[in-house]
Amino acid sequence: MAALPYFDEIDPSMIDVLLITHFHLDHAASLPYFLEKTTFKGRVFMTYPTKAIYKLLLTDYVKVSKVSVEDMLFNEQDINRSMDKIEVIDFHQTVEVNGIRFWCYTAGHVLGAAMFMVDIAGVRVLYTGDYSREEDRHLRAAETPLFSPDVCIIESTYGVRQHQPQHVREKRFTDVIHTTISEGGRVLIPVFALGRAQELLLILDEYWSTHPELQNIPIYYASPLAKRCLSVYETYLHSMNDRIRSKHAAKSNPFVFKYISPIKSIENFKDVGPSVVMASPGGLQSGLSRQLFDMWCSDRKNACVLPGYLVEGTLAKTIINEPKEVTLMNGLTAPLNMQVHNISFSAHADSAQTSAFLEELLPNNIILVHGEAKEMGRLKQKLIGQFADRNVKIFNPKNCQSVEMYFNSQKMAKTIGRLGERTPEVGETVSGLLVKKGFTYQIMAPDDLHIFSQLSTANITQRITIPYAGAFSVLNHRLKQIFESVESSTDEESGIPMLRVHERVTVKQDSEKLISLHWSSDPVSDMVSDSIVALVVNINREIPKVVVEAEAIKTEEENGKKVEKVIYALLVSLFGDVKAGENGKLVITVDGNVAELDKQSGDVVSENEGLKERIRTAFQRIQSAVKPIPLSAS
C-alpha cells in the first residue's frame, strides 16, 4: 500500500484519460488497483504489446508476491477485469477523447514502449516515459516527433551520466563472461524478467554462435514468464526494428535461441562447472538470482554482471561498492569475493541522448521526472546552460508538486456558410451561432446549423384556441390599449377578421365563440401571447373596466424603481459585492478589482479590463431583459 503513487492527492474521477507507456512494473503495476478500487471513470490506453505483456506480468506478480491475501491490493480477477477496460492504441494512431487528441511514438526501451503526445486545445505535451535513442538488437530507437511540443515531460533516470558506446558495453559484457568462464567460473546475470533480458539473450546467443569454443558452456535463463511472453514477441514484430523483421522474414525465429536453455527453479539447476545464468529479480532482493548469488558470492572465480539500472536499497546497489562481506538470505554473513560488474543495458536515455533529443524537439517547457533528486538537479543545471540563450523553462517538481504553465492559446474560429459569404470590414458586427466541437470553433447562421453539424434547428408553431363570445372589435380595442402595434386585417382565404400584434402573434376569430392565437415560439412571442390570453380571459370574465389615467403615470414611476431594483438584484446575484455609489452609479468589487457602473449610459469604469467587459455585457443583457418589447420582431 505504501508503495502506491500518491493517489490521495488527486481526484481519480476527474481524470479523462490514462495513458500507460510500457509494461514495466514501475509504470503499470498499480493500474488494476486504480481501475478497480478508485473512482476513476476515464478511458485507459496502451499499445498492443504492452497490453498483452501487462497481463502476463501482473498475473505473475500477483502469484509470486508474498503479501498476505488481506494486504493484496488486487487479485487476478481485478487484472482480468482491467483487461476489458484497457483500450489499445497503435503507434501514430490518433485518438480523440472529449476533444483531447493524443497519439504515440516508438520509445525504444522495451517492446511496445511508447511516448505519448497529447494535444489539448492546440497545446502539445510530450511525455517520454522511459525512452532510449539507441537502436539495439531488437528495438527501434525513440522517434523524434514531427512537431515541437509546448511541454516536454522527460525522464531523467540517468541524469548527467553518460553511457559508454553500445559496442564498448557489449564488448565489456561478453569479455567479462568469456574470461570468467574460461577460468572455470560461473557468471550470474540478475535481470528483470522482461524487456532488457531479451536483448541480453540476443547478445549472448549471437556471441556463442560466433565463438564455437564456448558452445559447450551452458547458458540458462530462468524465467517461465519470459517463455510465456515469447509469443507476444513473435507476434508484434512490427513494433520492433528491421533487423528482427528481416530475421523473421528469413524464416528464422529470432527469439528461439540456440544456445540458451530455460530452467524453472534452483532444484532443476545442476551446478557442475562453468555456466552463465540469467535470473530474476534484477535487484537480487530474493528469488532465484539471490539463491545463486548466495551460492556463488564467496568464490573469486565467479562473476556477477549487473546489467540494469540499480535501485537504491537493493543488494545489487550495495555490492556495486564492493563491500568485504554480504549478508546472505539465511542471515549469515559471507565474504564477497566474486567480481561484480555493472554494465548498463537498461535502455534509458543518458545525458547526451537527452540533450540531443531536447535540442531537436525544442520544447518551450521541460519538466524533468523520474530520477533521483540530486542527479535530476545536475541535469537541470546542465540543461539550463544548454538552453541559456533560448526562452526555455525547466522544471523539476517534487512528487505532488504541480507545475503551472500558462498558454495564451489563440482561439481561431471559421465563419462558414451564409455568414461566410462575405468577409466583413472592420467595425461591422457578426452575429451567429458559435459552435464548439472538441477544440474547434465555427461560426454559422442558425439556418446552416444542420448542414455543418449533426445538430438541427426547429421552429415550433403554436396554435391555441380560446372561447370568446364577445365582439371582435372589442378585442381589437382592448389590445390596442395594451400593445403599441396592433394591425387589423382579414384573412385572405376565409375572410375572417384577424389582428396581428407586434408582428408576432396573430389573433383570428375562428367562429362566433372561438378565437385562435397563432405564433411561432420564442420567449418574447410566448410572453405576448400569454398576455393576450390573459386579456381575453379577463374580457370573458368581467365587463370592461375603466382604466384610470393617473394610475398609469404612477406605474411608470414605479416601473422605473422596479427596474432599478431588478438590475441591482441581478447584479448582486452575478457579482456579489455591489454597492450604490455617487451619482446613481453602482460600485462593484470582485476579487479586489473595483468597477463603477453608470446605470443610465451603461458605461463601466474599471482598471481591470476583463471585469469591465464582463460587467458591461451583463448589464446589456439585464437591460435587454427589462426593456419594453421592441416594436418589430426583427
Add this chain to the structure above:
Amino acid sequence: MGTSVQVTPLCGVYNENPLSYLVSIDDFNFLIDCGWHDHFDPTILQPLSKVASTIDAVLLSYPDTLHLGALPYAVKQLGLSAPVFTTEPTYRLGLLTMYDQYLSRKQVSDFDLFTLDDIDSAFQKVTRLTYSQNHHLSGKGEGIVIAPHVAGHLLGGTVWKITKDGEDVIYAVDLNHRKERHLNGTVLASFVRPAVLITDAYNALNNQPYRRGEKENEFGETIKKTLGAGGNVLLPVDTAGRVFELILILEQYWTDKSLNYPIFFLTYVASSTIDYVKSFLEWMSDSIAKSFEQNRENPFLLKNVTFLINKSELDNAPDGPKVVIASMASLEVGFSHDIFVEWASDAKNLVLFTERGQFATLARILQADPPPKAVKVAMSKRVPLVGEELIAYEEEQNRIKKEETLKATLIKEETKASHGADIDASDPMVVDVSNTHALPDVAGPHGGGYRDILIDGFVPSSTSVAPMFPFYENTFEWDDFGEVINPDDYVIKDEDMDQTGMHVGGYLDAKFDEGSTSMMLDTKPSKVVSNELTVQVKCLLIYMDFEGRSDGRSIKSILSHVAPLKLVLVHGSAEATEHLKQHCLKHVCPHVYAPHIEETIDVTSDLCAYKVQLSEKLMSNVLFKKLGDYEIAWVDAEVAKTDGGTLSLNPCSTTAPPHKSVLVGDLKMADFKQFLASKGIQVEFAGGALRCGEYVTIRKVGDASQKGGASGPQQILIEGPLCEDYYKIRDYLYSQFFLL
C-alpha cells in the same frame, strides 16, 4: 472560398473495371488506387499514362489486383514517381499478391509488362501508415493531412480521409460495415458531413440479407457433402485478401465437426502469406486481439490447413477427397486454373466461388446462369528448350550479346562523364538493396548479356588514334537502386558496426519461398507451349457470396448517415451506378456526381469561409450550452483587425440588436412520445400527429423522411385549446430543445 477539389476517374466507372481515380486538392494530385485486372491489358491504363507524371502522391486502399495491380507497371513504364501511402498489411500483402500474379503469369506466358524487380522497386516507394495516423504532407502538399481508417473487406483495407483547411475529402470503396472473423467493420459511419465523399456503387443492387452464422454453416455443409461423396473441392481465391476469412471459417468448421479431410492453401507465396498474417493481429478484429491478449492464441496458427507453393506437392499428396484453396480467383491463370481444368470433367467435384469473377474472365463465364456445359481454355506450360530450339536460342543469345556489347560500349562512352558527377550521391545505404534485388534479375533473358560487358571492363575505343597509357576510369553500373556493387566489399568486419547497417530494403524479398525462388532463378532457356482445349464442365459450380462487402441497403443507410455535402459515385455497373445516384439524389444530398472516364468534375465546396480570431474578451462573455459532442452559443461580435492582420472578433461596443431566438435540437416523435408517457401524459399517434392528453396535438410539418442537406429546419406545430395541459406539454416540448 473553400478548398478546390476535382475528381477525374481514370478507370473503373460505370463498369466493374479496376479502380483508379485522380483527385486534385488545391492542385495537389492524388492518385487514389492504381488497379489492374487479371488480363493485364495495358489499354485500360491509357488515361493513367497521360497523367502519371503529374501525380504527387498515390494512396492505395486494398491489397488486391483491382486496387494496386498497375502500380509496378505505372512506376516502370508510365513515369509514375510519386510517393505511395498505404497501410502495413496492404503493403505487404499487396507485394505478395503481385509476386503471385507475376509468377502465375510467367509460368504460362512470356509476361513482360513488369518484372519482380519492378514490383519491388514500385513498393519501395511506399510509406506505411497505421490506422488513424494523421500524416502531414510537406512541400507542395503543405497543409494537407491524410489518414487511413478501417474499411473492412480486406486486411489492411483503408478508407482514406484527406483533410485540408478543415474540409474532409473521403474515399471509401468496397466497404464492409460488418464485423467478420478476422476484420472489424468500417469506421466510415463515424465521419459526418464530409465536404466530399467518393464511394462505389458496386454492390448497390445487391440486397442479399446477411446472416453470417447461417451462411458459414451452409458453406461448410456444402463442402462437407462433396467431400463425403468422394469429390474434391476447389476454392478459387485471391492471393492475400478474402482468403484469410475463408481459411478461418474452414479451420473453425473442421475443428467443430472434427473433420480430417486435408485442406491445402496453394499459391506461389502461400507460406509467406500466412507467416505475415500471423504478425498482423493489430490490424484485425477486436475479438482476435482480445483472444491473443488473454490467451495468446493466434488464430492463424492453423491446424487443419497445409500451405503449398507448387503444384507437384499437391500431386504428391495422398489421393482422396480434399479441399484446395488456390489463386487466382478469376481462374484465368494460376494454380486454380490448372486444377479447374483437371477437375472440371468429374461430376463428383465442386468448384465453389466465393466472389464474383472479374468481367470476361473464366470465373465469370462459369458463374453465368445456367452455367456453360463446356468452356474453351488455353493450357500453357513453360518447358525447357531442347535440341534444335536450344541451339537456335543460344545463337540468338550470342547475337544479342554481341549487339549489346557494341551498344553498351557506345553508351558508356557517352555517359561516362555524367556518371562521374553522381557517384558521391550514392551512399552505402543503397547498397544492400541493390544486391538483394540483383538476384531475380538473372531470370531476364537480356540481363546476363548486359552484365557481362560491364564486368569485362574497358574496351579500347576505336576512335582513339594516338597511343596512350591505359587509363582505368572507375565506372559504375547502375540499376533502379543505384550503383551495383560487390556486397563483399561492404561487409563490415567490426562487430559493433553491424548494428547500423540494417535497413528496410534488406528483407524485402528475402522471404521468397524456396520453390518459387528456384523457379525464378532457373535460367535454363525455356519456352511457353500453349494449346487450347475444350473442357467439359461436369463438376458442380456454386457461388456463395463471401466477398465481405456491405450490401446495397446497408450502403444506402450508411450514406444517408454520413450525409456528405457532395457525393461522387464510382466503380459499379452502369445500372448500379445510376440506381444509387437516383437514390442518393432523393435521400442523401442534392449534389451527386457519377463522372465518366477522364471526365473531370469539380466538387469544390461552394462553402464560403473565412477565419477569425476569437478574442479573450469575447470568449469570456460567451455562455456555451452543451449538446452531445457540441457546445453552442450565440455570439454578437464586432470585427477588428489584429496586429498580425488577421480578423478578430471583439465584443460589440454597442448593444447588439436582438436576434430571432433559435431552438436547437432534433425532435424524434417516437422518443418524445415515450418521454411524455414517462411524465404521465396519455399519448398516441393518430393520423401522423401525436395526440397528447385529450386535446393537444403535436405534428411535424414537412417531409420527415428527407434527411441531410436538402431539408431545412424542422417545423413543429403544437395546437390545442386553452388549458393547463397545453402549457404543460409545451414546457415538455421546450425541454427537448435548447433556446439560444
